[in-house]
Amino acid sequence: MARAPFFRKRDTGKDGPEPAGLPTSIAWSTIAALILLGMVQELGSFRRPLDAGIGLTFIGVFLLGTVLSVGLFVLDRKKNGTARPAKGGGKQERMLEGEISAWWISVISPLENYLSRRDLQPNQITALSFGFNVIGCILFYVGWVFMAGWVILLAGTLDILDGRIARKIGKASKRGAFFDSMLDRYGEILIFLGLAAHFRGSILFPIILLALAGSLMVSYTRARAEGLGVTCKVGLMQRPERIVLLGFGAIFSSIFYMLRGALGGNAGPYLMGFVLVVIAVLANYTAVSRMIYVMRELEKDRNREPPA
Numbered sequence: 001m002a003r004a005p006f007f008r009k010r011d012t013g014k015d016g017p018e019p020a021g022l023p024t025s026i027a028w029s030t031i032a033a034l035i036l037l038g039m040v041q042e043l044g045s046f047r048r049p050l051d052a053g054i055g056l057t058f059i060g061v062f063l064l065g066t067v068l069s070v071g072l073f074v075l076d077r078k079k080n081g082t083a084r085p086a087k088g089g090g091k092q093e094r095m096l097e098g099e100i101s102a103w104w105i106s107v108i109s110p111l112e113n114y115l116s117r118r119d120l121q122p123n124q125i126t127a128l129s130f131g132f133n134v135i136g137c138i139l140f141y142v143g144w145v146f147m148a149g150w151v152i153l154l155a156g157t158l159d160i161l162d163g164r165i166a167r168k169i170g171k172a173s174k175r176g177a178f179f180d181s182m183l184d185r186y187g188e189i190l191i192f193l194g195l196a197a198h199f200r201g202s203i204l205f206p207i208i209l210l211a212l213a214g215s216l217m218v219s220y221t222r223a224r225a226e227g228l229g230v231t232c233k234v235g236l237m238q239r240p241e242r243i244v245l246l247g248f249g250a251i252f253s254s255i256f257y258m259l260r261g262a263l264g265g266n267a268g269p270y271l272m273g274f275v276l277v278v279i280a281v282l283a284n285y286t287a288v289s290r291m292i293y294v295m296r297e298l299e300k301d302r303n304r305e306p307p308a
Helices: 022-045 052-080 099-117 122-142 145-168 174-198 204-227 239-258 268-304
Strands: none
Touching: 022 052, 022 099, 052 099, 052 239, 099 145, 122 145, 122 174, 145 174, 145 239, 174 204, 174 239, 204 239, 204 268, 239 268
């Protein structure tokens, strides 16, 4: 009997096959296991130190499941010849692109199909994503860091899906893209404000403000460049990278807090501080890199212009 493939085929164009089996099942199972850990801890026993064995087992299962899911996905893509070639002759400028991006799109495709069947309009999904960012801001403010991390990751996932669904159902438009960009900026501002309120009076407060400034400048440089006719998508720390780092930084810093008894201290703020420093440094570096790139492109355009 022939072995059932990991994927069932459909007409996907450039986005590759839709997951139907093992990689996606492993990914969702590991996500569910980690969410269960946090919900039991934050909603059940209310922040008592977590047993080291249980905590480390959950973390190990999550990491192993993620690596296994990504590995199986990439192996199957290479076997079928559907792996995405690296852009720019093999140079990867962004932290999250290529096979990692394709893997996550494959993982969330069941959610994409569900939302498509529910006849939700792209703008409604955009508004739903913004609503989850509002909830994430509130959760950060009240100190439910673990749940805030998952909520903003869900908001980021919906932000991916609104554009994909708009293209799938033929309703992509400049109006929708503008609406999406505006709510994205407001949503990200709210997330950083929630973090700033949570860490007020801490050394992390000015770092959060610096990260917020860098994040806004990354978006502004691209918008201003495109207004001048220059396509600008370069840089390491773009919005998906910031959301992923903030989300998983919040999740694992909360787990370190849960393990404070086994670790002999609370290492959560140190991890969250490290994540915020990375975002602050790389976001501002990305903004400056974009500024230099756009200046060079505009100089090239000026040199190509005929003399008056």
